[in-house]
Amino acid sequence: MEKAIQLKVRKDLDPRQQLTVIKLKGSLISKGYTEIIHISDQDEEFHINTFETAADKSNDVQQYIAAFINAEHIEDAVSLK
Numbered sequence: 770m771e772k773a774i775q776l777k778v779r780k781d782l783d784p785r786q787q788l789t790v791i792k793l794k795g796s797l798i799s800k801g802y803t804e805i806i807h808i809s810d811q812d813e814e815f816h817i818n819t820f821e822t823a824a825d826k827s828n829d830v831q832q833y834i835a836a837f838i839n840a841e842h843i844e845d846a847v848s849l850k
Contacts (some may be wrong), residue, residue: 771821774803775850778816786846793847794818795838802830817850822836 790832794806799811803820811817831849838847 772827773819773821774827774834776834777811777848777850778818778819779800779846780816782846783838787842789841789843792848793841796837797830800833802826802833807840814828 779786782790797803797806797820802822806818806820809817809819834849838844
C-alpha cells in the first residue's frame, strides 16, 4: 500500500532556497522514494508538494526529509505537512 507524503513549500524563495528545494525533490526521486511529485497551490503563500511512497519506506522518507531540511537550514521554506 502507498502512503502519501506532503511538503508545504513557501512560494517566495530566494535563489539558494529554490535550488535546495529542487535538490531535495530530486534526491527523493533518485533514492527511489517516489517517481513523481505533484505540486498544487495551497494559498498565496504556499505550494503543497505531494508524492506517494511505499508504506514500509514512509518513516524513512520522513526522517530523510526532516534531516535534509535541518542540514540545509531551510526550515522557514519547507516543512512536512
